[in-house]
Amino acid sequence: MLTISQAEEQAARLVAAACQAGADAADVVFVQGQSQDISVRLGQLEDVGRSEGAEIGLRLFIGHRSASVSSSDFSKEALDALVERAVAMAREAPEDRWAGLAPKELLMQGTAPEIESDDGKEIAPAVLRELALKAEDAARSVDGITNSEGASASAGRTIFALATSEGFTRGSSSSSYGCSACVIAGQGVNMQRDYDFHATRYFEDLDAAELIGTRAAERTIARLNPTRIDSGQMPIIFDPRVGSGFLSYLIQGISGGAITRKTSFLLDSLGKPVFNEGITIKEDPWRKRGIASRAFDGEGLPTKPNNIIDKGRLNGWLLDSAAARQLGMTPTGHARRGVGGPPSTGTANLYLEAGKVTPEELMSDIKLGIYVTEMIGSGVNMITGDYSRGASGFIIRDGQLAEPVAEITVAGNLKDIFMQMVPANDLRFRRGTEVPTLRVDGLMVAGQ
Numbered sequence: 400m401l402t403i404s405q406a407e408e409q410a411a412r413l414v415a416a417a418c419q420a421g422a423d424a425a426d427v428v429f430v431q432g433q434s435q436d437i438s439v440r441l442g443q444l445e446d447v448g449r450s451e452g453a454e455i456g457l458r459l460f461i462g463h464r465s466a467s468v469s470s471s472d473f474s475k476e477a478l479d480a481l482v483e484r485a486v487a488m489a490r491e492a493p494e495d496r497w498a499g500l501a502p503k504e505l506l507m508q509g510t511a512p513e514i515e516s517d518d519g520k521e522i523a524p525a526v527l528r529e530l531a532l533k534a535e536d537a538a539r540s541v542d543g544i545t546n547s548e549g550a551s552a553s554a555g556r557t558i559f560a561l562a563t564s565e566g567f568t569r570g571s572s573s574s575s576y577g578c579s580a581c582v583i584a585g586q587g588v589n590m591q592r593d594y595d596f597h598a599t600r601y602f603e604d605l606d607a608a609e610l611i612g613t614r615a616a617e618r619t620i621a622r623l624n625p626t627r628i629d630s631g632q633m634p635i636i637f638d639p640r641v642g643s644g645f646l647s648y649l650i651q652g653i654s655g656g657a658i659t660r661k662t663s664f665l666l667d668s669l670g671k672p673v674f675n676e677g678i679t680i681k682e683d684p685w686r687k688r689g690i691a692s693r694a695f696d697g698e699g700l701p702t703k704p705n706n707i708i709d710k711g712r713l714n715g716w717l718l719d720s721a722a723a724r725q726l727g728m729t730p731t732g733h734a735r736r737g738v739g740g741p742p743s744t745g746t747a748n749l750y751l752e753a754g755k756v757t758p759e760e761l762m763s764d765i766k767l768g769i770y771v772t773e774m775i776g777s778g779v780n781m782i783t784g785d786y787s788r789g790a791s792g793f794i795i796r797d798g799q800l801a802e803p804v805a806e807i808t809v810a811g812n813l814k815d816i817f818m819q820m821v822p823a824n825d826l827r828f829r830r831g832t833e834v835p836t837l838r839v840d841g842l843m844v845a846g847q
Contacts, residue, residue, distance in 0.1 A: 400556065400558055404570070406429045406560035407568045407569065409429050409455065413478060413562075414426065416479070420483065420486050422459035422564075423461055423462060424460040424499065424563075424565070425564045426457075426564065427455060427457050427560075428455070428736050429454075429455045429559070429560040429738075430455075430456075430558070430738055431557070432451070432453075432555060432556065434451075434553060434575075435447075435448065435449045436449075437527040437528045437530075437552050439551070440547055440548070440549035440550075441547055442535065445549060449524075453471060454471045455469065455470055455471075455473065455478075455738060456469040456737065456739055457481060457485050458485075458741070459486065459489055460499060461486070461489045464490065464492040465489055466486075466488035466492055468484055468485045469481075469738040469739045497724045498741065500698065501698035501700055501720045503566065505730065506566070506699045506700060507567065507700060511694035513687070514686070514687055514693070515687040515692075516571065516573040516688070516692055517556065518574050520602050522602060527552040531550045531578070531608070532550070533608035534579070534608040534611045534615075535547055535549065535582075536609075537611075538580045543619075544620070547580075547583065548581040548592065552576075552577065552579075554575070556573070556574050559571050559573075561695070561736065567699035571693070574602075575598060575599075576601075577599075578605060578606070579597075579611065580611055580615040580616075582616055584616075584620045584622070585624075591625075592622075593618035593619040593622055594615050596611065597611055598690060599688070621793075621803060622791070622803050625804055626802050626803070626804055627805075627847040628804050629846055629847060630843075631843075632841055634769075634839070634842075635768060635770075635771055635839050635842045636769070636795065637834075637836065637837040637838075637839065638792070639825070639836055640772065640773075642834040642835075645813070646749055649665075649673075649680070650717065650746055651663075652664055652813075653707070653717055654716070655718040655721075655744055656743070658722065658726065662781065662782050664784030664813060665784075668713050669715065670713065672712050673818075674708055674818060675819070677711070677821065677822070678708060678752075678817075678820055679708055679709055680706070680707045680751050680752070681749070681750055681752060682706075682750075683704045684704065684746075685702070685703075689748040691831030692747060692748055696734040698720055698734040698736070702732045702747060716728070717731055718730050719733065719734035719743070721741065733746060748831060749831070750826065750833040751835065753825065754824050757823060760823075761823045761838050762795050762838070764798060766797060767794070769790070770795055770800055772792040772793070774788050774790055776788050779813070785812055786812060787810040788808065790809045791803070791804060807845060807846045808844070808845040809842055809844055810844075811842045815841070816839050819840050820838070820839055821837065821839075822835045822837055822838075823836035
C-alpha cells in the first residue's frame with residue numbers, strides 16, 4: 400500500500416493535471432484499501448477472502464459546469480485520458496451555480512487532531528481463523544443452540560487522501576477489525592436466529608471472541624417461542640441496537656440536500672425544539688479510536704465536536720459547500736466524499752447523551768409495553784415523518800421483561816417520537832452512531 404504522503408502526492412498531481420487541461424477548479428479523492436476475512440461454520444473453515452485495491456476520483460469545474468470521473472488504472476496514459484474525458488464532460492454538463500469547492504479561507508489549517516485511527520498492526524490469517532472458531536464454539540456450546548450460520552473475523556486498512564486546487568492536500572490512514580457470530584436455536588418452523596458483532600479501530604480493543612459468541616447464543620435462545628400481542632397504544636423501549644436508527648432519520652432530515660430540496664419533515668425546525676429538553680445529541684469526530692473519527696471532512700474543512708441538538712433544540716443544518724451557498728449559510732464540515740460524484744453529508748461519532756436512570760428503572764412503571772430488539776423494513780416517510788416498521792422483541796409486563804414477541808408493527812410520527820423520547824444511562828461507544836436504551840410512550844402497536 401502507499402504511504403499517506405504518497406497518496407497525497409498522487410491526488411495533488413491529478414489536481415494539477417486537471418487545471419493544466421483547462422479546469423477552473425478541481426479536487427481529487429484517492430482511496431486505497433486492503434482487507435482479509437475468515438469465515439467458519441460448524442467448526443470448519445468456510446471461506447477465506449482477501450482484497451486489495453485503489454481508486455482515484457476527479458471532480459473538476461469549468462465555470463459553473465462540472466464532471467466527476469474515476470479510475471483504478473494509475474498509469475500516466477490512463478490518468479491523462481481521465482482528465483481529458485472529465486474536461487469534455489464538464490463542457491457539456493448543465494450549469495449549477497451552487498456547485499464548487501469549499502472556500503479557501505475555511506479549509507483546515509495547522510496540525511490535525513490526533514484521533515488514533517490506525518494501530519499499524521498486520522494480523523495473520525491464522526489469528527483471524529482462531530477468533531472466528533472461538534466465537535462459533537462459544538455460541539454452539541450454549542444449551543439450546545441447534546445450528547450455526549457461522550462466525551467470521553476480519554482485518555483491514557484504508558489510506559485516504561484529498562487534494563483541491565485551493566491548496567488543500569491531506570491524507571489519513573485507518574485500521575479496522577471485526578468479529579461476529581450468528582447461530583440458530585429451535586427446530587423447523589420454530590427456529591430463531593440472532594447474532595452479535597464487534598468492530599474496532601485497534602485490534603487490542605476488540606471484544607473477546609468467546610464473549611461475542613456467547614452473546615449471540617443468548618440473544619438467539621431468548622427469542623424462542625414468540626407470542627403475539629393485541630393491538631393498541633403502549634410504551635415502547637428501544638434497545639440501543641435499534642434505537643440508533645432514530646438518529647439516522649434526524650440526520651437525513653437536517654442534511655443540506657433535504658433542506659434545499661424541501662423534502663424534510665424538519666424543514667421549519669431550525670433553532671426550534673425538536674426533542675424534549677432532556678435530550679442532547681452530540682458529535683465527537685475527534686474521539687480517539689472512534690469508528691467514525693476524522694480530522695477533516697470530504698471537502699477539506701476541519702471537523703469539530705459540537706451539539707447538534709442542545710437540550711432539545713436544533714442548532715443547525717448539516718451543510719456541504721453547495722447546500723450552504725444555496726441557503727446563504729456557511730458549510731459546517733459535514734461533507735462526505737467517495738471517488739465518484741459530488742459530496743453528500745454525514746456525521747462522525749454521533750451520540751445521544753445518556754440519561755440518569757437504568758434501563759430497568761426506565762421500564763419499571765410500564766404495565767404493558769414492548770421492548771424492541773429488532774426492526775424490519777423501511778417504512779419511514781422523510782417528508783411527513785410518518786413512521787411504521789415491523790418489529791420483534793419482548794413483552795414488558797408490570798415493569799419486567801416477559802415472553803418474546805414477533806410479527807408486530809410499531810407506528811407513529813418522528814416528530815412525536817422525538818418529543819417523547821427518554822434515555823437510560825447505559826450509553827456505550829461501539830459504533831459510529833450510538834444511543835442508550837430509549838423509551839417512547841404512546842406509539843401504536845399492530846399485533847393480532
